[in-house]
Amino acid sequence: MMSASLSASPSALSYAIIGTGAIGGYYGSRLQQGGCEVHFLLRSDYEQVKNSGLVIESIDGDFVLPRVNAYCRAADIPPVDVAIVALKTTRNHQLMDLLPKLKPGGAILSLQNGLGIESAIARQLTENNRPVPSILGGLCFICSNKVGSGHFRHLDYGRILLGAHSLDHQPCLPTSLMESITADFSRGPVEIAMTDDLPMARWRKLVWNVPYNGLSVVLDATTAEMMGNEDVRSLITTLMQEVVSVANVWGEKTSPGAHRTLSSDVIDQMLAHTDEMSDYRTSMKIDYDEKRPLEIEAILGNPIQAAQALSLPVPAMTMLYQQLSFLDAKLQR
């Protein structure tokens, strides 16, 4: 079934893309463009993509993959080295039915937002009496949208920060598999780096995602609209401070004395960065506008649970969680 154009570089790994949306569609296409064997799992876009492939408009240059390996059932995907989970976290309860077989030594790589993602995947596998492979997390710093069936638009950025999940949440050195993955993405080309502290990297990303994703929905606003209002800037800062506080206490509690903290200027950096960014509708706002379930648990619920476990009050995050839960419930009715 694979044509010559789909054959992989000899050194490259094979990948399955679980969820061919704005993230999975873009990065999977980059991996295939870089010479990897890639298998795309799709739902409604299956027929279109099977027949016509994928179209990527990108600030780094448009490209088309006229033929891709498309599947509508995970069981039909051949064993791969890396199963990339690019579903919305709100679909993770379906994950056990969507994961393909892995080759020996293979890994699951979640490109999802939020906290506790890898632990939840490991827990699901264990509860279903399935072997738990290496689980990796990739934080995607990208503005990318799906604009049609098999059609994606890469608007800005694109960097991935790759790290490994460890059961005890301690920092851990990159593995050779992670180095191979890094090489594959780099050929895409995708800018990619490795971190030895995936949990703290996830906390750092939450410093941005909690205020901007959450408030963009509640206030029906883009990043520029929020940054242009002093009251909202102040509220954004409050929310960021709560995330940073919990992250730093979590880091100290998990690794006493190891100085696992976010940099003291992380908030100033995030604010300055967002001031410089072109105006942006957040992923949660896009989900809301498209009437899709919101990733409230991954982005707010899990960090709030972490705060509660540490007896840290997070009143602004809690209020944002409650407001989003109401709006989400209203939307899904």
Added chain:
Amino acid sequence: MMSASLSASPSALSYAIIGTGAIGGYYGSRLQQGGCEVHFLLRSDYEQVKNSGLVIESIDGDFVLPRVNAYCRAADIPPVDVAIVALKTTRNHQLMDLLPKLKPGGAILSLQNGLGIESAIARQLTENNRPVPSILGGLCFICSNKVGSGHFRHLDYGRILLGAHSLDHQPCLPTSLMESITADFSRGPVEIAMTDDLPMARWRKLVWNVPYNGLSVVLDATTAEMMGNEDVRSLITTLMQEVVSVANVWGEKTSPGAHRTLSSDVIDQMLAHTDEMSDYRTSMKIDYDEKRPLEIEAILGNPIQAAQALSLPVPAMTMLYQQLSFLDAKLQR
């Protein structure tokens, strides 16, 4: 100019209604119906009301006042015993141009929502080198809307709680003027009672107004929608707790040892009462939907300032204030 039908009961006071909206239109009509001399100050509805009077649909029975004293300039209103301020608080900066002359011993009665209303009126008068008369506050527990020019709909409730403003914010006994006002409203008929503690009564009303008015705008929701969601019920309770805490500390600080506190079951009472109420769109939500400025300062800003003066953190009220300020600014652009 006054016809026989507009002549007052001999014992009744004379009134000016400053702001003939949902509150002023309804209560002014009741006073006139009860036999008082009433003068209505109007803006856009002046011609209509001057020619055709006022129409009240009320759960207690509809009635029409075919002739009323209508004015478009405060200077044309003859001196009255009581100037009733029924403007939105967002228009209070115009108040010095809208107040009529008072008869000797007359009073200003604000029927507005929020905290610090009477103090702000007194301050404005002083700053403008005008004499400061007795200032009274009336808390209106009513569902009433303006449905057209000179046309009001009284949907539910209607009770007024009347109290006097004192410079030192201490409780004070009802005056004979207040008793006369009470008699006039009662003939309306309007259910009316007096309190010797207007500030604490205002705090008590805020326990309802802060969460329901504020969240109804941010969440685009009616009271029943909010009460039907566990997350919002929890958030409402949090906001109520903040108001109650500040109120009680304020009461103790203002009158040490006097046990000026809200009843301990005020939150349970408010929640139960709202569960029983018919579904309701709050006044702030109506303002928002009609693209009118929101009464954020009176209902949230002033209580937050009171909390800050007492060094009490009110994170949920602060966040709600910030969110409403953003939405209000967006609306007014």
